[in-house]
Amino acid sequence: MNILIVLAHPERKSFNGALVDTAKGTLERAGHEVQIDDLYAENFDPVERAEWYANHNNNEYFAALTEQSNHFKAKQLPEDVNREISRLDWADLVIFQFPLWWHAQPAILKGWFDRVLVYGGLYSGRMRYDHGYFRGKKAMCSVTTGSPAQTFMPFGRAGNMVEWLWPFHSSLNYIGFNVLPPNVSYGVQAGGIQYQEKAAFEAHLETQKTDWASRLRDIEQETPIPFTGWSDWNEDGVLRHDHPMRWRP
């Protein structure tokens, strides 16, 4: 497989960065091609705005989706957006490595969605979900959290990881990816807040690297998270009234 790892962390020597190196080494040894897309290193600007578009449809009113669509068709998208789309076109599997900040991906990665996944190019009214642009390809998240594991377990105060990643996973599904279950490393906080010494950081990292590498060696065999699709919905975009999922206990 061609595998793209999108990294969104401001410190390359971080726990997140180390997990990327583990993934690259493990996957290459298994015979895959790997590219790292380090959004911080590339100084990616995540803010969608009028200034990105050379030829406005309407200089008085900025409509992001209209400009995305027009500039895609005219092959006038911003250079960094084109570069990201080329990488996605190349990849069979995309791994997003990031720390969970405020219950979601860092802004640099949130805006990667806002800017790179252009309307009229990578999705449209009909080219979505299981008819999406990236159908047949796979994607997944690998995330770290500051709070410890037990607070994310049932009844824990930090909440449910399935819920925190649901918007991200749903966006991947929206553009057609098969979404694999996430890799989660709990209780990771660099910089001395949680780890009293470097040894504790290294010990935790070693465990997580081993787990991650072990999973990645068989990543091709994994089953994606199930989502509903076009054949499940009626013309209003709602689950068909005779659909068996309406009758689940």
Next chain:
Amino acid sequence: MNILIVLAHPERKSFNGALVDTAKGTLERAGHEVQIDDLYAENFDPVERAEWYANHNNNEYFAALTEQSNHFKAKQLPEDVNREISRLDWADLVIFQFPLWWHAQPAILKGWFDRVLVYGGLYSGRMRYDHGYFRGKKAMCSVTTGSPAQTFMPFGRAGNMVEWLWPFHSSLNYIGFNVLPPNVSYGVQAGGIQYQEKAAFEAHLETQKTDWASRLRDIEQETPIPFTGWSDWNEDGVLRHDHPMRWRP
């Protein structure tokens, strides 16, 4: 009340911008003080990175939370972060107005959380949840969606708005706010994709402005979304084993 409206939309003349104007007018007529915080107009940079911090604790390794905490204590936070914190300190109610992009707030607002809500200043291990910095204050979201309302209803393909806003609401709760239920305007897409003509845009906007103004006139009386708090959890950060919520049907 002092009310801060944080706007995250790249076009001030948008549906989102109009809802801000409606809110400001309505709330001022009801006797409140209102400030608008237009993140695009202020060119807010949402990317948390080493360059924001003048005096690094460690030049070899950027640990965001350590630098946030140290620079808060030394009164050396970036100017824009200080400005945002002053606005939050002033406000009794904060309204976040934004379009739902990729199942979440736009990157400019996601990074507002990443950069402004500084560790060691606006939250800490103990200063969180119902002991949070903003306890006693209220906050809420007002969002617009591209997809129409029926696709967000039960069994709709666009999913559940409670789930999309859960990370945002949980972050507001984490820093101590009482979170009011959101205002949601479904099926809003400017720029000709959905509206075939300006008249349809205006008609939809008029309805939503009326609903929003009607709700805002009594906003002080609203009941917040319930969350658990410190007295509900044991020392592991998990709901107490004798807690009645464990036995809900």
